[in-house]
Amino acid sequence: MTTLKNDCFIRALLKQPVGRTPVWMMRQAGRYLPEYRRVREQAGSFMNLCTNPELACEVTLQPLERYRLDAAILFSDILTIPDAMGLGLHFIEGEGPRFSHPIRTEQDIHKLTLPDPEESLSYVPNAVRLIQRELQGRVPLIGFSGSPWTLATYMVEGGSSKDFRKVKTMLYDRPDLLHELLGKLADAVAAYLNAQITAGVDAVMLFDTWGGSLTTGQYQEFSLRYARQIHGQLKLKQADRTLPAILFTKGGGLWLEAMAETGYAALGLDWQTPIADARRRVGDKVALQGNLDPVALYASPATIRTEVNRILTDFGHGSGHVFNLGHGVHPDIPPEHVGAMIEAVHELSPRFHV
Amino acid sequence: MTTLKNDCFIRALLKQPVGRTPVWMMRQAGRYLPEYRRVREQAGSFMNLCTNPELACEVTLQPLERYRLDAAILFSDILTIPDAMGLGLHFIEGEGPRFSHPIRTEQDIHKLTLPDPEESLSYVPNAVRLIQRELQGRVPLIGFSGSPWTLATYMVEGGSSKDFRKVKTMLYDRPDLLHELLGKLADAVAAYLNAQITAGVDAVMLFDTWGGSLTTGQYQEFSLRYARQIHGQLKLKQADRTLPAILFTKGGGLWLEAMAETGYAALGLDWQTPIADARRRVGDKVALQGNLDPVALYASPATIRTEVNRILTDFGHGSGHVFNLGHGVHPDIPPEHVGAMIEAVHELSPRFHV
Secondary structure (H helix, E strand, C coil): CCCCCCCHHHHHHCCCCCCCCCECCCCCCCCCCHHHHHHHHHHCCHHHHHHCHHHHHHHHHHHHHHCCCCCEECCCCCCHHHHHHHHCEEEECCCEEEECCCCCCHHHHHCCCCCCCCCCCCHHHHHHHHHHHHHCCCCCEEEEEECHHHHHHHHHHCECCCCCHHHHHHHHHCHHHHHHHHHHHHHHHHHHHHHHHHHCCCEEEEEECCHHHCCHHHHHHHHHHHHHHHHHHCCCEECCEECCEEEEECCCHHHHHHHCCCCCCEEECCCCCCHHHHHHHHCCCCEEEEEECHHHHHCCHHHHHHHHHHHHHHHCCCCCEEEEECCCCCCCCCHHHHHHHHHHHHHHCHHHHC | CCCCCCCHHHHHHCCCCCCCCCECCCCCCCCCCHHHHHHHHHHCCHHHHHHCHHHHHHHHHHHHHHCCCCCEECCCCCCHHHHHHHHCEEEECCCEEEECCCCCCHHHHHCCCCCCCCCCCCHHHHHHHHHHHHHCCCCCEEEEEECHHHHHHHHHHCECCCCCHHHHHHHHHCHHHHHHHHHHHHHHHHHHHHHHHHHCCCEEEEEECCHHHCCHHHHHHHHHHHHHHHHHHCCCECCCCECCEEEEECCCHHHHHHHCCCCCCEEECCCCCCHHHHHHHHCCCCEEEEEECHHHHHCCHHHHHHHHHHHHHHHCCCCCEEEEECCCCCCCCCHHHHHHHHHHHHHHCHHHHC
């Protein structure tokens, strides 16, 4: 492994002392950047961009050229695993992801097989290797996956959903079937993240985008249980380093105590969850990542700076905080507003680390 | 006032002893009922239905013919106030509410005037009087309004929104303007609910549908503050009775302690918030209403019964619980599934009240 020139992101996740609060942004390689839109056009389709390691590498590195970011995140999609399972992922302009062959029957679940990450998903570890060669240790690279519950919602609904009625009807009436699906997905996610680790990522993050749609009992049984299981399967202890893993459940603010008991080094926070309370509730168990309202980036740079300061102040003194948004950046945010956020973290955070 | 023949809904809200847990359902007068769809067709448009007291009365009473419900709720829309302020409410099939004249400028806010509920909104108190004449005290009638924050989101966005970018940009950059708007709306909501009280409703409910999109600090400053102010303006102490008021913030599970300090007799709970924890957190301060996942009604009647039992058991023994969904019923739920829920509450709840 190349030695990291800037390791404050990793250090903050491990709650080791840092000189300032590290910062990166969910969807930092994305549509709000004109240079991204150029590559996206060149690629023809979103999936072409995800599956082409050279192009995925190029867009992964773009935000690092513009901003003083403390981490890069692999450019990919959370739905690569179901696509590799044969569900046929595609994107309809303005409507989000769709599967050509969604889960419709019990048989569809029985016959699902685990994709080999170095075969049908080889474009992902290949992109990781390429990015790390290009990064040369400038900042750490984050690998990621969707959580089993979140993947299952798309696989059963056939795409995005407002109320998750198909997958939740399965949850209510056929929990055995849903557990079969989630168990297979957990194994697939663990293998997928381990392939990213072997290829060289420096940290991993599990995106449980739709965990917040569940009741507390359901969240523990159908989402958190598999997040814990995956953590146990990850090869986080490497010969030369220990990788931190981050768990993010959007809408999971009620469940932080339980999430902090699953082994992950850090929890992602959405913007509704107050970070001062969150820190009090999780104590020394985990680091926290977040949690500026993504919509705050529509406000003026002066307001953005005020909001950044509020979050830094709310977290307070000491290591264990990675600054981020509470969800992905919106595609029509002005790039200079993102810059205002990142610069504010650089300027305002050192006083919390003396 | 007619004496109520069935007052267990009111008694539960006031935490007085009851023989069983009362039950009603958000949007119980609505599209899932074929008899509603017939009247809706006859009315021509949704607004025609809302503004015609005879038709509004008819659909309000429909679910009581089918089910053993413990309350009726006025059939209306949460956006009647902005409509009466001149914003021009209309509904586009499959897309929800729209305003012809949304708030676009500072001047638009300055020139907003308070509608007189007995003038431009007279169809609402007229419907209340008619419904109460027809109900003859069978069960209590609930009046309601949208919260100032929730009304403001539609007025500034021009309709439904996923991320509330316009109204939140105002919140971030021009909080003074937003407070001016919310102050006017709070006065309008209080006058509107007081007109419903004078016309004869037995309880009122404030729907803060979009409070959950805010950070904790914003929720307190831009939503809860006005809910508290409205409660202080309500004429809940009548000569012959005290009316309970219910506050419902969807996505407000993190903020129950603060909500319980605002004077409302009861809090509505969404399905993500565990009712056992909620009861522990609010103590004796308020009653609780909720909180079955609306999607659980797609499941089989046997599963619905299990879920009802789980919620009753989680709340536990004693008064102070009104059974409901955690959000409005979906339009394509089979009516017999709603019946299964209501019957399960009737059959399973008496043992929690002995």
